[in-house]
Amino acid sequence: MILEIKGIHFSYRSRKVLNDITLGIKEGELLSLVGPNGSGKTTLLKCINKILKPKQGTVMMKGEDVGRMNLKELAKCIGYVPQSSLTSFPSTVFDIVLLGRKPYLTWGVSSEDKEIVSRVLELMKLEDFALRDFNELSGGEKQGVLLARTLAQQPEILLLDELTSNLDLRHQLEVMNLISSVVKKEGISAIIAIHDLNLASRYSDQVVFLKDGEIYAEGEPKSIFTPENIRQVYGVEAIVNHDSGRPHIISIAPINSSLNMGGRNEG
Amino acid sequence: MKKVTETKRTKIIEAYSRFTFRKIVFILTSMGALLLLVLFAISVGAANLSIGDVIRAVLSRIFPNIESTRLASIVVWELRLPGILMAIIAGAGLAISGAAMQGILRNPLVSPFTIGVSSSAALGASIAIILGFGLIGTEKYFVITNAFIFAVASAFLVIGLSRLRGITAEVLILAGIAVMYFSSAATSLLQYIATEEQLKVVIHWLFGSLSGATWEQVLIITMVLVCCLPLLIKYSWDINAIASSGDEVAISLGVNTSLVRRMVLVLSCLITAGIICFTGIIGFVCLVAPHITRMLIGADHRFLLPFSCILGAILLLLADTISRTIFSPIIIPVGIVISFIGVPFFLYLLLTRRKEYFA
Numbered sequence: 001m002i003l004e005i006k007g008i009h010f011s012y013r014s015r016k017v018l019n020d021i022t023l024g025i026k027e028g029e030l031l032s033l034v035g036p037n038g039s040g041k042t043t044l045l046k047c048i049n050k051i052l053k054p055k056q057g058t059v060m061m062k063g064e065d066v067g068r069m070n071l072k073e074l075a076k077c078i079g080y081v082p083q084s085s086l087t088s089f090p091s092t093v094f095d096i097v098l099l100g101r102k103p104y105l106t107w108g109v110s111s112e113d114k115e116i117v118s119r120v121l122e123l124m125k126l127e128d129f130a131l132r133d134f135n136e137l138s139g140g141e142k143q144g145v146l147l148a149r150t151l152a153q154q155p156e157i158l159l160l161d162e163l164t165s166n167l168d169l170r171h172q173l174e175v176m177n178l179i180s181s182v183v184k185k186e187g188i189s190a191i192i193a194i195h196d197l198n199l200a201s202r203y204s205d206q207v208v209f210l211k212d213g214e215i216y217a218e219g220e221p222k223s224i225f226t227p228e229n230i231r232q233v234y235g236v237e238a239i240v241n242h243d244s245g246r247p248h249i250i251s252i253a254p255i256n257s258s259l260n261m262g263g264r265n266e267g
Numbered sequence: 268m269k270k271v272t273e274t275k276r277t278k279i280i281e282a283y284s285r286f287t288f289r290k291i292v293f294i295l296t297s298m299g300a301l302l303l304l305v306l307f308a309i310s311v312g313a314a315n316l317s318i319g320d321v322i323r324a325v326l327s328r329i330f331p332n333i334e335s336t337r338l339a340s341i342v343v344w345e346l347r348l349p350g351i352l353m354a355i356i357a358g359a360g361l362a363i364s365g366a367a368m369q370g371i372l373r374n375p376l377v378s379p380f381t382i383g384v385s386s387s388a389a390l391g392a393s394i395a396i397i398l399g400f401g402l403i404g405t406e407k408y409f410v411i412t413n414a415f416i417f418a419v420a421s422a423f424l425v426i427g428l429s430r431l432r433g434i435t436a437e438v439l440i441l442a443g444i445a446v447m448y449f450s451s452a453a454t455s456l457l458q459y460i461a462t463e464e465q466l467k468v469v470i471h472w473l474f475g476s477l478s479g480a481t482w483e484q485v486l487i488i489t490m491v492l493v494c495c496l497p498l499l500i501k502y503s504w505d506i507n508a509i510a511s512s513g514d515e516v517a518i519s520l521g522v523n524t525s526l527v528r529r530m531v532l533v534l535s536c537l538i539t540a541g542i543i544c545f546t547g548i549i550g551f552v553c554l555v556a557p558h559i560t561r562m563l564i565g566a567d568h569r570f571l572l573p574f575s576c577i578l579g580a581i582l583l584l585l586a587d588t589i590s591r592t593i594f595s596p597i598i599i600p601v602g603i604v605i606s607f608i609g610v611p612f613f614l615y616l617l618l619t620r621r622k623e624y625f626a
Contacts (some may be wrong), residue, residue: 051515075521086513088373089566094283099508101519107504107569114283118276130279131286134511153520 002027002189003157008047008057010040010213017043019213025157025206028187030180031199035210036234041193042083044210045159048191049078049201061157071246075103078171079150083155083161083193085142087135093145094130097121100152117152124178140171147175151182158182165195177205197249201225209233221247231255268599285615290570293563297577301355304581307474307589308351309473313596314342350591353480354601356488357542358552362579363572364535365553367499368562370510370568371531374436378553379539382425382443384418385548386450388540389473391417393454394545396468397461410472421446422536426529434528475549476601477587484545491541495534496576502527510566549602552579554611562616582609 010018018040025031033041046052048059050066059066061077069077077098097120101113121127124144129137134145143163150158160179164172169267180203183190194200200207201221209216209224211233217224225247230238237252309325310318316339324343327335365378379385391413395401401409402416425446429438458466505527508517514524539553556579557571563578564570586605591598 046515049519051518070521071518071523072521075519078519080516080519082513082515086373088511089370089375089561090512091566092286094279094286095507095565095567098513099511099520102504102508105504111280111534114280115276118279121279122276127275127279239556257369 002062004060006058008054010043010047010052010054017213021215023208025189025191027189028183028201029205030183030190031206031208032204033191033193033208033210034197034200039210040213041210042161045161045191045193048159049074049080072103075153077164078153078157078159079153079161080159081146081150081161081163085146090133092133093126093130093134096134096145097148097152100149103153120148120151139166141176143167156188158188158189160192162193162195162200172199197225201249202245204253225249291438294570294574294577297581301577304584305351308584309343309347311588312347312590316342347478349482349485349586350477350486353477354587355580356492357546357549358579358583359551360492360538360542361549362556362575363496363499364539366557366572366575367506367531368535369557370506372436372439373510373513373530375558377436379536380550380553382439383421383446383450384536384544385550387421388414388418388543389548390450390454392472393457393469397465400612405612411544415540418544419536420542420559426532429535458596459592472547474600475547477546477601478598482539487540488545491538495538499531499534501573502531505571506531506568542602549605551606552583555613556582559613559616
């Protein structure tokens with residue numbers, strides 16, 4: 001295990017968000033966190049790299065307590081892409097990716113840093129954007145740049161929050177292919193929060209179902225994506241098809257929905 | 268194949284190096300421009316001195332074997348140089364405070380002035396002028412010490428208040444506006460009971476002026492800047508991380524965001540308070556100099572912070588020179604002039620360079 005989460009509890013004021021979460025991830029493994037909105041996926045990611053402080057429990061990184069590591073050391077081990085990227089003062093793509101070298105920099109930018117940034121840009125097929133303003137890029141390109149920044153950090157673990165949610169079909173696949181190839185080739189581990197169950201099924205080694213801040217089920221995609229689990233966690237009737245080797249989920253209808261099930265009816 | 272990608276990588280790195288080099292050229296050019304402006308500023312004014320007289324007067328006190336007239340020497344060394352140096356360091360200090368605060372709060376509208384530092388300084392000065400009451404020092408320095416203490420105290424109050432809710436731009440500005448209204452109301456009340464004579468002094472202070480600058484004041488502010496500027500610039504990478512991606516990402520990049528934010532706020536407010544307690548309210552520089560700088564060389568704070576210093580210095584020195592000469596021998600308060608020249612330039616850049624500006 002490269003990362004072990006043991007008994008994490010977290011609450012925002014009085015609302016309990018995470019309740020006794022324990023899980024681990026091996027080197028070179030892609031772990032997907034799935035579950036409905038508000039089930040605690042984002043909060044769990046943030047607890048791992050100290051953006052949020054868990055009320056109870058520990059996160060161990062290669063046997064070392066993350067709570068006691070300083071932020072700079074932690075930043076050399078864990079890279080993070082948040083759910084939504086903020087617009088800001090204009091900045092070139094190169095400069096944004098260069099920020100990934102922040103944990104290693106004192107003041108000057110060494111030729112090694114520039115080399116790493118250019119290699120990552122190339123890997124992400126962003127060479128032609130190097131000096132473009134980040135704010136002018138499309139959604140897919142922006143996600144690529146943010147992923148590039150975390151790769152420039154040369155981390156051992158990637159935490160990615162809904163990286164594919166705002167992307168079109170092709171970009172979703174491209175980004176997921178990229179993540180999975182980085183995971184396999186460089187032996188980096190990735191924990192991703194993801195809404196699309198089929199993408200999760202196709203690319204993950206391990207899947208964790210979160211429900212109301214607790215782990216409802218965990219395991220390999222094959223064993224975990226069952227109609228029963230989906231019904232319990234999402235309240236959705238679904239068919240799971242195993243034709244393509246990996247489970248493919250086709251959602252049918254919400255169960256006992258308070259919403260009108262006849263589709264659009266605004267009268 | 269491998270060779271192809273390698274040259275492509277080299278190209279990216281070369282392009283980025285050129286991009287960086289351009290910024291350095293910009294900074295060096297502007298330093299040259301500032302130097303020329305100093306020479307010009309020192310040679311114009313009410314007393315009619317040629318540029319040769321001025322250069323001789325400057326050098327005469329450094330090299331005793333160079334001859335200069337007594338008049339030229341006094342005009343240059345006692346009247347013009349302190350004002351010019353004050354314009355340079357005040358402009359530099361105000362500009363970098365604004366630039367650092369805008370970055371750290373990810374908001375283009377904040378400056379030490381928008382969080383109430385200036386209005387509290389004005390209240391402190393008014394209390395000294397109208398009530399003759401000072402917190403420390405002798406009567407001669409009441410205006411300065413009061414202005415400084417009030418400014419710093421209100422900055423700490425605002426930062427402290429917003430810490431209770433988490434220091435975001437919104438909370439900070441709202442708390443600042445509350446403090447600003449309170450100080451302004453108190454200042455107005457004092458003006459209401461002031462005598463005609465006192466009122467004149469207060470209003471002159473509020474306009475902001477560099478004409479009363481002395482070597483002593485220049486020395487004090489220089490010392491403040493020598494202590495604070497390197498500290499601020501040291502945080503450039505941290506400010507970059509917060510400004511470009513927000514707190515959560517900055518933390519994930521290893522930045523202790525709350526510490527950096529507090530340090531930058533305190534340093535910016537100290538610099539500003541240290542300057543305006545001598546000069547009065549010269550507001551526009553710290554809001555607009557960072558914007559102009561950002562439009563010219565972008566938002567990398569490693570370059571933005573030093574360059575905004577130079578630009579702030581140029582802007583304020585230009586305004587001061589115009590204020591001294593345009594209706595000579597009458598001096599128009601520099602706080603007024605700076606808005607007249609800064610606003611059109613700012614609007615021009617805003618309208619023509621929108622793309623490289625703000626998303």
